[in-house]
Amino acid sequence: MSHDGWNTLLVLGGIRSGKSEFAESLVADAPTVRYLATAADPGDDPEWAARLAAHRARRPGAWSTEETATDPRRLADVISTARPEETLLVDDLGGWVTVLLDPAHQPADDTATVAELAAAVRSCAARLVLVSPEVGLSLVPTTPLGRAFTDALGAVNRAVADACDTVVLVVAGQPCRLKPAAVQAATTDAAPAAPAPASAPVPAQAGPAAAPVPAQAGPTGQSPVAPDAPPLPGSPPVTTPQVPAEPGTEAGGTGWTAPTMALPVVATGLVIQPGMELPMPDEDAGPQAVERLAGLDVPGTGLGALEQVISFAAATQGTPTPTPWRSVRVLLVHGDHTGGVAAGTVGGESDRRAGQARAGRGVLARLAAESGASLQVVDAPAAAPIEHGPALDAEQVDSALRYGWRLAEEAADAGVQLLVLAACGAGTAATAAAVLAATAGAEPPAVLARVVTAGGEIDDVAWMARCAAVRDALHRTRRASRDAVNVLAELGGGDIAVATGILLGATARRLPVLLDGPVGVAAALISRDLAGQARHWCLLADDGGHPAVRLAAEVLGLDPLTQLRLDLGEGANALTVLPLLRSALALSAALPSRPEGDDSEGDGPGPVEEAEPDFHEPEPEGPGPTTTGPAAEPAETSAARAG
Numbered sequence: 001m002s003h004d005g006w007n008t009l010l011v012l013g014g015i016r017s018g019k020s021e022f023a024e025s026l027v028a029d030a031p032t033v034r035y036l037a038t039a040a041d042p043g044d045d046p047e048w049a050a051r052l053a054a055h056r057a058r059r060p061g062a063w064s065t066e067e068t069a070t071d072p073r074r075l076a077d078v079i080s081t082a083r084p085e086e087t088l089l090v091d092d093l094g095g096w097v098t099v100l101l102d103p104a105h106q107p108a109d110d111t112a113t114v115a116e117l118a119a120a121v122r123s124c125a126a127r128l129v130l131v132s133p134e135v136g137l138s139l140v141p142t143t144p145l146g147r148a149f150t151d152a153l154g155a156v157n158r159a160v161a162d163a164c165d166t167v168v169l170v171v172a173g174q175p176c177r178l179k180p181a182a183v184q185a186a187t188t189d190a191a192p193a194a195p196a197p198a199s200a201p202v203p204a205q206a207g208p209a210a211a212p213v214p215a216q217a218g219p220t221g222q223s224p225v226a227p228d229a230p231p232l233p234g235s236p237p238v239t240t241p242q243v244p245a246e247p248g249t250e251a252g253g254t255g256w257t258a259p260t261m262a263l264p265v266v267a268t269g270l271v272i273q274p275g276m277e278l279p280m281p282d283e284d285a286g287p288q289a290v291e292r293l294a295g296l297d298v299p300g301t302g303l304g305a306l307e308q309v310i311s312f313a314a315a316t317q318g319t320p321t322p323t324p325w326r327s328v329r330v331l332l333v334h335g336d337h338t339g340g341v342a343a344g345t346v347g348g349e350s351d352r353r354a355g356q357a358r359a360g361r362g363v364l365a366r367l368a369a370e371s372g373a374s375l376q377v378v379d380a381p382a383a384a385p386i387e388h389g390p391a392l393d394a395e396q397v398d399s400a401l402r403y404g405w406r407l408a409e410e411a412a413d414a415g416v417q418l419l420v421l422a423a424c425g426a427g428t429a430a431t432a433a434a435v436l437a438a439t440a441g442a443e444p445p446a447v448l449a450r451v452v453t454a455g456g457e458i459d460d461v462a463w464m465a466r467c468a469a470v471r472d473a474l475h476r477t478r479r480a481s482r483d484a485v486n487v488l489a490e491l492g493g494g495d496i497a498v499a500t501g502i503l504l505g506a507t508a509r510r511l512p513v514l515l516d517g518p519v520g521v522a523a524a525l526i527s528r529d530l531a532g533q534a535r536h537w538c539l540l541a542d543d544g545g546h547p548a549v550r551l552a553a554e555v556l557g558l559d560p561l562t563q564l565r566l567d568l569g570e571g572a573n574a575l576t577v578l579p580l581l582r583s584a585l586a587l588s589a590a591l592p593s594r595p596e597g598d599d600s601e602g603d604g605p606g607p608v609e610e611a612e613p614d615f616h617e618p619e620p621e622g623p624g625p626t627t628t629g630p631a632a633e634p635a636e637t638s639a640a641r642a643g
Contacts, residue, residue, distance in 0.1 A: 006166040007478035008121055012134040012157065012178075013170035020091055022170050023131045024058060030087040030127070033063040036078060039095035040069045040102070055091065072100045076116040082126035093132035093160065097153045101145075110152065118159040122479070132157050134169065165478055177441070180482025235410060238329065238376045239360060272401045274484060276531040278507045281315035289314030289322060289588070297594040306584040308559065312539050313585055316512040324585040325418035325512075328373040328578065329411050330571060331502060332357050332364060333519065335495030337427030339385025340469025341434070344451040344462025345426040353424045353569070354379075363568045364422060367575035373420065378407060383427075383493025386434060387472035391493040397485060400494050404501020405508070412509035419506055420578070422571020423519035425495050430466040432518035433548050434473055434491045438482055439525045440555045444470040447548040484529035492526065499523035500530070507534045514578070516541040517570025521552035528556065542566070542573035 009026065013019030027033050039052060059065065068075045075096055082088055090096075096117075100110055121128065136154050141147045161167045167179040289310050293302055303310065313322035334354040336342070356362030358377050360369070368375045380400060383391035392400070411419060429449055436442045444467055451462040477490045488497045500523040506513050507527075515521060515538050527534035540558040543549040545565040553560060561581070566573050 006164075007475075008124055008128045008164040009130070009166045009168065010157075010161050010164040011129065011131045011168050011170060011175075012161075013131075014134055014137070017170045018173035019131055019133075019170040020055065021058075022168070022173075022175055023089060023091065023129050026129050027087050027089055027127070028060075031062070033060075033087045033089055034078075034082070035059055035063050035065045036075060036088060036090045037065055037067050037095075038069060038075065038090065038092060038099065040099055069095070069099050072096060073113055073116065076113075076120040079117070079124050079126075079128060080120035082124060082128070084125040086126040088124075088126050088128045089131075090129070091131040093130060093156055094135075094153060097149060097156055101148060101152060114152075114156055114159055117156070118163045121160055122163040130160060130164070132160065165482075180439075235407065236377055236379065237358075238374050238414075239358070272398070272405070272485075272501070272504060272530060274530055276504070278504070278531045278533045279510055280533050281312075281510075281536050282318040283315070285318055285320050285322075286311040286315035288320035292320055293588060295593045296588070296591045298591065303584055303588070305561065306581070309539070309561065309581050309584050310588050312512070316510065316537060318510075321589055322585055323589050324582040325578075326372075327414075327416050328371060328418045328420060329414075329416045330364065330368050330373050330375045330420040330422055330575065331407060331411075332375065332377045332422040332424060332571060333380055333495045333498050333502075334377060334423070335380030335382060335425045335428075335493060335498070337383040337386070337391070337425065337431050337493050337495075339427070340387055340465045340472075341385075341430035342427035343465035343469070344453070344459045346454065347426075350425045357424075363572055364575070367572060371575055371578045373575065373578070374416075376407070378404075378498060380425075380494035380498045383431070383495075385469070386431070386491050386493075387469045387476065389476075390490050391431075392489050392497065394485075394489055396494065397489045397497050400497035401485075401488075401501040401504070404498040404503075405505030406501075407498075408502045408505030408511060409509060412506075412511050416511065419502070419511055419513045420571055420574045421499060421502060421513055421515055421517075421520045421523070422569070422574070423495055423499065423517060424569060425519075427466075428495060428570075429518050429546070429548065430470055431491065431493055431496065432522040432552075433466075434470045435487060435496060435522040435525060436548055436552055436555075437470065437474055438477070438487050438491055439529065440551070442548075442551055444474070447551055449546050449548070484526045488526060492522065495519055496522050496526065500526045503527040503534050503538065504531055507531060507537045511537070513538050514541050514574040515539065515558075516544060516549075516573040518546060518548050518552075519570055521549050521556065521558075524556055524558075525552055541577045544573055 011019050011023040011026075013022075037055075056065075066078065068078065075090065079088065079090075100113060121130070133153065134157070135150050136157075138150075141150055161179065164179070166177070169176045169178050290307055293307060293310060296302070310322060313325075314320055317323070332354065334350060336350055353362060354377050357365050357375060359365075360375075365375060381392060381396055408419065430444075433442070433444045433447045436447055437444050448463065448466055448470070451459040451466070453459050473491055480486060480490055484500075488500065492500075496519055499519055503513060503523055504527050505511075513520075515524065520538075521540075524535055524538055535556050535558070538556070538558060540549075540553055540560045542562045542564050543553055543560045544567065545563075562573075562577055564573060564576065566576060568576075
């Protein structure tokens with residue numbers, strides 16, 4: 001059982017779906033479990049009695065069973081008074097509703113009883129798993145009693161699901177996570193950072209008076225860019241270390257066919273919220289590019305794993321003949337995290353690395369220079385210790401998201417064709433693990449890399465401190481909303497928020513992004529929950545052997561291009577691989593197609609058989625040049641065998 005991902009969990013499922021077995025597996029490793037049985041006495045129904053007996057037989061001997069069928073209100077009392085160290089399993093709410101509707105318990109205020117149960121679940125200090133039948137997918141019952149039961153159970157399921165941290169639907173034995181994977185329209189204990197639903201009016205922001213809403217341009221979207229947005233921090237300088245920019249980087253000189261998406265405008269500025277509709281890459285260009293590769297005039301079987309790069313570039317450029325990315329910008333997001341997540345780091349080290357990059361020195365600047373890429377160091381707000389409170393407040397998160405979006409827009413306006421997302425900061429790896437645990441249900445110890453000191457020694461004490469900090473942060477936020485903006489406020493911090501804004505802004509401007517580290521993939525997970533299109537504009541250069549990056553890549557459906565296992569800082573892998581990617585794109589764009597009827601590759605037995613007479617024809621014409629020595633005989637013997 002995960003002790004970090006959830007505190008209260010509702011398991012829904014149809015008849016014989018396996019919902020009870022799944023719920024029992026969640027608490028199987030708990031020392032003791034209080035099993036709250038809600039079903040009424042089976043009476044003279046042998047089939048129902050057999051079902052109850054099967055449930056009892058599955059329970060371990062260490063579990064205690066409590067019957068609540070005699071009094072429906074007792075279930076809420078038991079849940080609300082449970083202690084933090086206890087684990088409760090309620091199976092199931094269908095039996096509880098049956099007893100609630102029993103005439104023996106009438107008259108009663110059923111609505112108040114359901115509200116009491118939901119309030120008890122919301123405030124429960126113990127680990128709580130509830131099982132309930134999902135009957136809303138079947139036909140409307142034909143009897144009044146059947147309709148009353150389905151209506152009541154549907155109301156109970158909605159109330160309890162709203163109160164729980166996590167909701168899972170089990171279908172044919174397969175669990176499907178409904179919450180928090182889906183964006184919640186309403187939350188129970190939502191933090192102030194939660195965004196308003198899409199249908200709600202956009203509140204006016206502080207600053208200059210709002211101007212009238214201009215007419216919308218282009219496709220309808222929900223996350224606009226506004227000229228009258230509140231002021232953001234000034235953009236940091238963009239430098240090109242040691243080498244001048246390559247030709248062809250002028251704005252408008254790409255020649256790509258995919259247009260930049262025109263987003264609607266509102267007077268209140270950029271509104272980043274769940275459910276944004278951003279552009280997708282060209283779904284036809286990628287497969288067409290791969291199909292074109294099969295006909296190129298190459299001596300071997302082709303580009304192998306680099307075909308993925310050709311397909312990605314074709315889709316993001318909107319053409320089956322993509323060209324190499326000539327204008328590349330590295331965005332180095334610099335932001336520190338304080339508290340236990342930064343255990344084992346050297347104070348001031350990230351500031352020194354960022355200063356090196358600004359001065360054109362260090363690993364990242366050198367690699368950028370070799371690739372002719374420009375470099376921009378972006379300072380993000382420092383994050384507070386997440387084990388004690390939110391990393392940022394709501395205003396800081398909103399500002400960081402809009403700041404990142406603007407940086408991506410500035411890059412697109414400058415003619416940049418590819419962004420490389422890099423990061424440096426104390427505590428970034430542990431913070432990314434916390435975000436991964438909150439958004440994908442990962443176990444923090446499994447995705448936290450070992451802490452290695454500057455001298456190359458493994459620091460297990462620092463690793464345990466990081467694990468403890470992430471554990472405490474997840475426990476602190478166990479009943480908080482898991483929507484994307486709130487995760488950034490509670491756990492993510494400034495660097496991941498800025499990186500998320502960069503990914504969203506790049507998606508809006510059809511600008512591909514190269515990732516390779518924990519901050520980048522954490523931002524990709526968050527941006528996926530704000531706009532599902534964002535991950536399709538991301539390419540993972542390498543997972544660096546980092547467990548969090550590897551797991552996040554699986555969740556996002558991103559396959560790393562290489563496995564170099566470099567440990568030179570986030571962004572270094574991407575810049576190291578960039579020349580290889582450019583070479584592959586240059587080859588795919590420049591090579592001609594294989595001539596029709598070309599037999600040089602020996603595609604079948606026909607050409608081989610026709611070539612054999614030519615091999616022997618010179619023999620009867622005369623002696624010709626003679627070959628002496630031991631090398632001649634094996635060749636002649638080979639010819640005779642071929643004949």
